[in-house]
Amino acid sequence: MSIWNKKEIKTKKQVLKYDIEVDTLIIGAGMTGMNTAYYLKDKKNVCVVDASKIGHGVTLNTTAKINYFQEKIYTKIMKYRDKNTAIKYLKSQRYAINNIKKIIKTENIDCDFKRVPSYVFASTSNEIENLKKEVNFLLEQKIKVKEKKLPLNIKSYASYCVNDTYIFNPIKYLQGIYNIIKDKVSIYENTKIVKIEKFWTHFNCYTDKYKITAKNIVIACHYPYFTIPFYLPVKSYIEKSYIIISKVEKDLEFTCINTTNPAYSCRFYNDGNNIYQISLSESHNTSFKQNDEYHFKRVKEIFNLKASDIVMKYTNVDIMTPDSLPFIGKLKHNMYIACGYNTWGMTNSILASRIISDMIQNKQNKYQNIFNPTRFNLSNIKELPYILFSQTKSFLGPKIYKKKYWYDDNIMFIKKDGKNLAIYKDKKGIEHIVYNKCPHLGCNLIFNNVEKTWDCPCHSSRFNVDGKCIKGPSIYDISYKK
Template identity: 25%
Template sequence: MREQRKVTDSYWLQTAPGPDHPALDADLDVDVAVVGAGIAGLSTAHALARAGRRVAVLEAGRAAAGVTGYTTAKLTAQHTLVYDRLRRTRGPDGARLYARSQSEAIEHAAELVEELDIDCEWETRDAYTYVRDPSRVAELHAEADAARRAGLPASFTTETGLPFPVAGAVRVTGQAQFHPVRYLRALTADLLRLGGRVYEHTRVTGLTEGEPCRLTTEAGPVVTARDVVIATHYPVFDRALLFARLSPRRELVVAGPLGDGPDPDGMYITPDENTRSVRTAPYGPDGRRLLVVTGEHFTPGTGDPQAGFDRLAAWAETHFPGVTLDHAWATQDNESTDTVPLVGPFHPAARHTYVATGFGGWGLSNGIMAGLLLTALITGRDCLWRELYDPRRLKSVVREAPSLLKTQAEVARHFVGDRLKPPGSVADLAPGDGALVRSGGERLAVHRDEEGALHAVSARCTHLGCLVSFNRAERAWECPCHGSRFAVDGSVLQGPAVKPLERRELE
């Protein structure tokens, strides 16, 4: 019987701890307030500070320790099978603008790495989307053609560095991979040098739009800013109703030093097998390589993540014999219903509020792209791809109607169906497990810790009221509707929720 995979912190966070930043303890007035200190928020703040704006970044947890800290860290314009779809839904010009925006984001990061002398293990690698099923080869031929016509150095091939044969692959040369947390630590240091401010453990709970805008925080201080950027991965404010156009997904990662087998020497992904993504990274001073394998995606609050970790580890150990998988973590992202990120004005009436979300698993290039685009919008400069990513795009809303309706039907199914499921029993809870039980006329989320003590909180997500579910592998409560995540004590781990699950007493 396979030993249960223990979830650890991400390798990137463990190897780049970084300095602490203060919490906001007094009212503040700035030109631009950026909510969220991941790749999108810090890239935006840094670019704005270089443009002469007074910028403050407000982060509910720790900088770079959210989604960006748990990424696979591939920086590429090849996003699985996106270009053939864009060619059909947005036309050839839309596909070209997407390719150009992603490529310019990579070039911008490369320039910063050189200019700031950032030690972030930057490596140039080719990116591959592959399939092993011969019936899908036609898709790859179409994708290679679309990506090439969009301006990328793309081609179809059957030769890869993977330790198993493939039916075909789309190869895009000259892409990059790096250590994302080390990159952001250096970017943050330069932001501070430029006069920007970064506040950790400062959860934003309210937004009043106007001239100026006002942000309220959980601890009390108020931030006044002419412009506000919401870069919290999933927007923490619902006035734009973007939650109807976003689908959260969680994905698992296993990593560890390679054995004696060869380095596959590239960045790989397949849409088959519930996704498999492979890359390596420098590991130690002796030239060894770290294998990073991602896959087994699922909607938060559903499925069996522990079984997913086991399947992913078994796949990695089968194809890369001798690998020692000593890291396992999970990451989360949101996909827009038309697969194109939502970056720009927050809603149709917005004048000084902006958003960046819906990166669909490609947060590094999209986060850097978002920083360049939002800086252009805020400073009054033109940007060729502003309309492509504009959250207010109306034609796209019509095109994405089927996906939007499917997404909302799934939300409705959870909202109603999860309430019809029979409650669990406290007596059946093993140490480390959690379940929804009925007590005092309401559903409670109850966790039994390793010492046997019980911890009860309300089972209603504080975002829009769906019932949470327990993720035993990560010891967290998760909302299957919009992806909010909570610790066993009810505190918020991940938005869009900004309020904790209320504590309850068991009867």
């Protein structure tokens, strides 16, 4: 379910059916992978593969605000890195916005791209000072930030706004990118990479049946399954947020987000027939607090949404980094990665694709140094106990209950032939049995009773009630075979 996929992206639906050799293989066709392919489209032998369909990963459930006024990110970067890095990050976000504007304009992409003001507000009185610090940093960098009343009826103690920010429809944008690159780049959907091996000067990348040999590989698959060479599990955590789409009368044409955790954020979308408010809140580390029904109820209360106006509810996850900067660049040899966007992936995916495509073409990009994916600085070490605790907790729990009991009337955990199993009983009373272990790193799964999926609290793999993997990093299903 998503506000963006009312129309599916029209593609050739090509699936890999033989071994191939390419110069550059891009793994993942979300915003990161497709933008990288766009910048490399005139190079020879570029290939993109996706385990599912173009744009059907985290990008599908994004709220798609293209914004550099990102809560209090500059204060955080100054705290965990330094002021120069915060200034560079600000410049990189504005550079990314200029790049996406340029693509949409020169390629004439119809994606409901619109300039709207973006507000950041304090939802508690304690936050006013922190918000002012962020605003002062921006003013010092000659950004035009104005104090202005939030045009929405929710609790706000102070609010500031910038004007040169945008919104769009990411799936219409990816359709535009696909149309431009489809005859220059090989694109395979439903083609999952399950293993990567380094072999002399190149990489052998395997699907379940075929091999792709590549000189360069770009890992653009959000949370990677096949390689953990830079300690991603201890350098990041997963944040989950709850999104409600409701019909409204008026297109208010602005975006807003607060500075506190959990974030409250909202924007509007006019699809030509209806106007929708996209409201998001209750973001949390997936290793803690897991009560989906409660969190959706909170979003409804925060934004004063009427039950009769609500048309969709869904969750989404992103990778968070302790110093608030993404991981973008070369991992080792000719293997590149881009992830850890801290929920600002529209700007950071464009930025990543510019940096990585420049690196592949041996061009220096002025922003590449601050995002080095192999970094492991002091700020990471400070956050380490918190990250380790949350990952261990997810690995150990929820424990397998000894007592046979229907939790929430529809979930039961059992042990059979030494295996931990979980049962979901649907409304018709049909029992769906799965293995209760994520094939990625073995964490126990949690049932999401709103979207009816088994979710991994450690690294965000998701499975449907019959155990089919619908989101990585897991590449395997958990279906129980009797």
